Amino acid sequence: MFKIVYKKELSPGIFHMDIEAPRVAKKAKAGQFIVLRVDEKGERIPLTIADFDRDNGTITLIFQAVGASTMELSKRNVGDSIVDFVGPLGQPSEISAGMGTIVCIGGGIGVAPVYPIARAMHEAGNKVISIMGARSKDILIFEDRMRAISDEVLIATDDGSYGIKGFVTTALQQLVDRGEKIDQVTAIGPGIMMKSVCDATRPLGIKTIVSLNPIMVDGTGMCGGCRVQVGDEMKFACVDGPEFDGHLVDFGNLMSRGRMFREEEAKAKDHVCNIGLGR
Amino acid sequence: MALILEKHKMPEQDPKLRARNFQEVALGYDEETAVAEANRCLTCKNPQCRTGCPVDINIPAFISKIKERDFDSAIGIIKESSSLPAVCGRVCPQENQCEKHCVLAHKGDAVAIGRLERFVADYQLDKNEEVKPIEFAPDAQKVAVIGAGPAGLTCAGDLARKGYRVTIFEALHVAGGVLSYGIPEFRLPKDKIVKREIDNLQKMGVTIEVNSIVGRLFTVDELMDEMGFDAVFVGTGAGLPHFMNIPGESLNGVYSSNEFLTRCNLMKAYDFPNHATPIKIGRKVAVVGGGNVAMDAARTSLRLGAEKVYIVYRRSEAELPARAEEVHHAKEEGIDFKLLNNPVEILGDENGWVKSLKCIRMELGEPDASGRRRPVAIEGSEFELDVDTVIMAIGNGPNPIVASTTPGMDTNKRGNIIADEETGATTKEGVFAGGDIVTGAATVILAMGAGKKAAAAIDEYLKSKK
Numbered sequence: 001m002f003k004i005v006y007k008k009e010l011s012p013g014i015f016h017m018d019i020e021a022p023r024v025a026k027k028a029k030a031g032q033f034i035v036l037r038v039d040e041k042g043e044r045i046p047l048t049i050a051d052f053d054r055d056n057g058t059i060t061l062i063f064q065a066v067g068a069s070t071m072e073l074s075k076r077n078v079g080d081s082i083v084d085f086v087g088p089l090g091q092p093s094e095i096s097a098g099m100g101t102i103v104c105i106g107g108g109i110g111v112a113p114v115y116p117i118a119r120a121m122h123e124a125g126n127k128v129i130s131i132m133g134a135r136s137k138d139i140l141i142f143e144d145r146m147r148a149i150s151d152e153v154l155i156a157t158d159d160g161s162y163g164i165k166g167f168v169t170t171a172l173q174q175l176v177d178r179g180e181k182i183d184q185v186t187a188i189g190p191g192i193m194m195k196s197v198c199d200a201t202r203p204l205g206i207k208t209i210v211s212l213n214p215i216m217v218d219g220t221g222m223c224g225g226c227r228v229q230v231g232d233e234m235k236f237a238c239v240d241g242p243e244f245d246g247h248l249v250d251f252g253n254l255m256s257r258g259r260m261f262r263e264e265e266a267k268a269k270d271h272v273c274n275i276g277l278g279r
Numbered sequence: 280m281a282l283i284l285e286k287h288k289m290p291e292q293d294p295k296l297r298a299r300n301f302q303e304v305a306l307g308y309d310e311e312t313a314v315a316e317a318n319r320c321l322t323c324k325n326p327q328c329r330t331g332c333p334v335d336i337n338i339p340a341f342i343s344k345i346k347e348r349d350f351d352s353a354i355g356i357i358k359e360s361s362s363l364p365a366v367c368g369r370v371c372p373q374e375n376q377c378e379k380h381c382v383l384a385h386k387g388d389a390v391a392i393g394r395l396e397r398f399v400a401d402y403q404l405d406k407n408e409e410v411k412p413i414e415f416a417p418d419a420q421k422v423a424v425i426g427a428g429p430a431g432l433t434c435a436g437d438l439a440r441k442g443y444r445v446t447i448f449e450a451l452h453v454a455g456g457v458l459s460y461g462i463p464e465f466r467l468p469k470d471k472i473v474k475r476e477i478d479n480l481q482k483m484g485v486t487i488e489v490n491s492i493v494g495r496l497f498t499v500d501e502l503m504d505e506m507g508f509d510a511v512f513v514g515t516g517a518g519l520p521h522f523m524n525i526p527g528e529s530l531n532g533v534y535s536s537n538e539f540l541t542r543c544n545l546m547k548a549y550d551f552p553n554h555a556t557p558i559k560i561g562r563k564v565a566v567v568g569g570g571n572v573a574m575d576a577a578r579t580s581l582r583l584g585a586e587k588v589y590i591v592y593r594r595s596e597a598e599l600p601a602r603a604e605e606v607h608h609a610k611e612e613g614i615d616f617k618l619l620n621n622p623v624e625i626l627g628d629e630n631g632w633v634k635s636l637k638c639i640r641m642e643l644g645e646p647d648a649s650g651r652r653r654p655v656a657i658e659g660s661e662f663e664l665d666v667d668t669v670i671m672a673i674g675n676g677p678n679p680i681v682a683s684t685t686p687g688m689d690t691n692k693r694g695n696i697i698a699d700e701e702t703g704a705t706t707k708e709g710v711f712a713g714g715d716i717v718t719g720a721a722t723v724i725l726a727m728g729a730g731k732k733a734a735a736a737i738d739e740y741l742k743s744k745k
Contacts, residue, residue, distance in 0.1 A: 024496065043546060088496075222518040234522060256630075
């Protein structure tokens, strides 16, 4: 059993949880993910690691309670335990000194998984410019953390309630327009956002890394449900990724596959809502 | 006594009924039938059956005990050689092993050795006897086993009985490997059989740590250098699904057999939404492949409510790698075998969902390297099979996580770990391997045989080190 030691609702429906998992925390690296199961009848859900604390043996998760399983998780409180927690999974981000100027883009709750990458990039001595995107100011997360480890932070909100009015690509364009020499972009967020970023950087020839979170069951290479088309190759996001060269990813197929169980997901959500915690 | 040429039939659920439920198909012998079947055994002076058993069970001896109605002694004899008799009695391909060598097989049916094994194993499980924990010496040496599938469980059981402290590290949240995620409930009940066999191993003194991925959480070197294990056995199986690399495999409605069966068996998606993992089954399903896994996927599809299920296989019936009994059961349940057909493309609709499977007809040519006649495409014979779900059951490769994080342990070009056939010794000292990770995808019993040999070799190795 894995104990929840911290919980906070960052904005409506978006939760921060720290889970006690010392062995995972000891080995976790930026860019990796975990798979958890809330209870004995729960599904295995993959969540990217938003932070880790090796001294206290905890892993930080940021998630949006959108589906049945994340809703179940959001109902658990400090002191409660979840039954399964496995990781760290996937390949860590490639981070080294001398990579130059890195633009780290996080859209929505994608800011959370981009944070440890940005921090490690910064700690390695690279220049980190962060772009944070959200629909509006009240659902922006991790701003203080991002400011603490970035050389510069740009914020874009769809409704203009904070920072630049527009999308993360609007902010990226501003950097390009002012002549910033960008060596790499790392973008994490909804599929459509990552696709837009890649469409913007492709003609500029800027290397762009995206982190994918497709449907998966085991997270260890066994089910193949997370397969994505990267260039001419079929890759498994869980063992080959989750990070890939964004210019080679077939986002259309990725987003289509993300909808495979949409009807069932709606049904599951109804089920959870109807019976509450008693599943 | 006159020879009875036919083996006693095992009662089964009616095909029409069972094709729509997940309860076990074969119901097992009762006591009288078991004794009658045992009495068919001629107690040969020079019994051949035993030579066909990968774990060398003393078959004539346990059958003799059944004749005497001494079922406790019968299962005792089996357990000297096998850690998982209730499993093997159900899923071993006995017709190619022990029963193939039975002298009665020359004239009629072999003695139903598998059914007898199942009978005594179930007899003992149903008694719910206390398992006696092993008393380990204070200075007992420690062995780590990676993977709680058939190879790992067998190796762990044998080593514990020899007095070693064994910890099994399992990546999934449930032990059992393919017994839990792969083989369906209707062929191998999980709570009734698999879980109880594993529970008994734990009661005996084997430690199982689930949710533990060696290669990520800790490496093999860390197990030996920092965590105090004196030897390691790698039994990580064949878990990486193959696809055909034909267009359309990324469409919605296409599963690997691993994903499909894992959702259903391990995650119990057949009980959705009571269990939270979804599965989507269409009206018409094509399962590509001809092995046991393909039969399992096809029969599972029926039980999930598919109206029409096809097996699409590129060779003919004679070459089907599945057990004869599985093919027979599948046909009884109404699976439609599209033999000598090979998929060339999966076609999708405007929403990215499968709408048909394009196949080409095949004919058998000259024998290939495997000795089977090579299937050759008949030019211009393409046709579309109207399906909305496609399940790829064409085999699995080795998972690279352990090998890629263990310097000094060599693999071949396919990624299988190189290990001595008799001992399981790898190229790294103190590290042994066996089962599908070494041989490529094979059977439960062959993996158990490899686990058994490795346990003996690890015992030798550790004695020499002491």
